[in-house]
Amino acid sequence: MERLTSALLEDAVDQISRMPGIGKKSALRIVLHLLKQPKADVERLGNSIINVRNKIAYCKVCHNISDTETCSICANPRRDNTTLCVVENIQDVMSVENTQQYNGLYHVLGGIISPMDGIGPSDLTIDDLVERVKAGGVNEVILALSATIEGDTTSFYIYRKLAGYDVKVTSLARGVAVGDSLQYADEVTLGSSIINRVPFKQ
C-alpha cells in the first residue's frame, strides 16, 4: 500500500476498505474520485449511508426490510396472505420477487441454522413463524432455503415445528437449472429431477 501524505485521506481509505469486496487500492481510487465530485454529492452519499443504518426498520410481520412498521408486501391487499414463503434473508426476498412468479407473503428467518457459526433456532424468527401459522389463515408454508446441509437442516427443523398444525409444508423443486447441460448436472440433482418429474408443457 502506498504511503499517504494526508491523515484525512488515510482515514477515508481505511473506512471504505472495510466494506465487503473493496480492498485498499479500490478504496483509494474511490476516495480520489470523490475528491473530484461536488461537495453536495459527496455529502449526499455520506448521509445516505448514515441514514440507511440509523433509520431502517424491519417489518413486524415478516421481518423483511421496510421503511414502515409493516412492509409494502405484507400491506398489499392484492397479495395472497394464505401462503408464506420462508427465506433466509432480505436478498432472498428480492430474488423470489424478481421471478414475478410468487404472489404470497414472506417470512424472513434472518439466517439459517448453522452450529459451526453458532447460529441456533433461537437466533432465527422460527417461533414467530409458528405464531403466524398458529394464528390461522395460512394454508401453505413454502420452505425456500438454500440446497445446502444447513438449509436442509433448517427446513427439517421448521417442518417438525409445524407438524401439529393444519398447514401444507412444501419446499422448492430441486432439479436441473434452466440453461444447464445434463452432462454437467451432478447426479443427486439429476436424480431428484427424475423422481420429481412434471407433466410436459409446450
Add this chain to the structure above:
Amino acid sequence: MERLTSALLEDAVDQISRMPGIGKKSALRIVLHLLKQPKADVERLGNSIINVRNKIAYCKVCHNISDTETCSICANPRRDNTTLCVVENIQDVMSVENTQQYNGLYHVLGGIISPMDGIGPSDLTIDDLVERVKAGGVNEVILALSATIEGDTTSFYIYRKLAGYDVKVTSLARGVAVGDSLQYADEVTLGSSIINRVPFKQ
C-alpha cells in the same frame, strides 16, 4: 436489478453504485453488510467520506494532497529541494514514493495535456512549475509522466517552457520492465532500452 421494498435502501444503493468500480449488485451487498454493523461504525464511515471531501487541502507548493498548507514532503528538511519530480496526479506521487528511490520534491500537474478531453496547458499547474524554477534553487526537473502520446506532449510542452532557465530537464528511463521476457517487449520499448543501455551492475 431486484425491486427493493425500502426507499432508504434504494437511495443508499443508488448513491453507493455511483462510486467507480461498484455496480448495483455490489452496492446492495455493501448496504446489507452495513445494516449488520454497529451504528457508530457506519456513522464513522459516512462522516469520514464527507470530511475527506470537505476538509482536504492541497499543498501550496507542490499541489500534492495535504491536511496542511504545505505537505509533509515539501515541509521535510531532509528531502533534497533542488530536484523536482513532475507527475500527473496524486496517485503518481504515491507510486514514486513507494519505490523509495527518490528523495527530492514533487510538482503535481493535476492532469495531462489532452485536447481530446479539452485539457490544455492552462488547466494544469505548469505556470506554477515555471515560477518554482524561476525562483531559483532547482537544479533538476524530472518529467515523470506516462509513456503515452499525451504524456510525451506534456513533457515536450514543459521542456520548451523551461528552456530559458538554468535547469537540467530529465525524463524517466523507458525500457524493458523488470520481470518481463524480451520476446513480449514491444520493439519501440526494446529499441529505447538498447539506445539507453547502462553499465552492467552486479
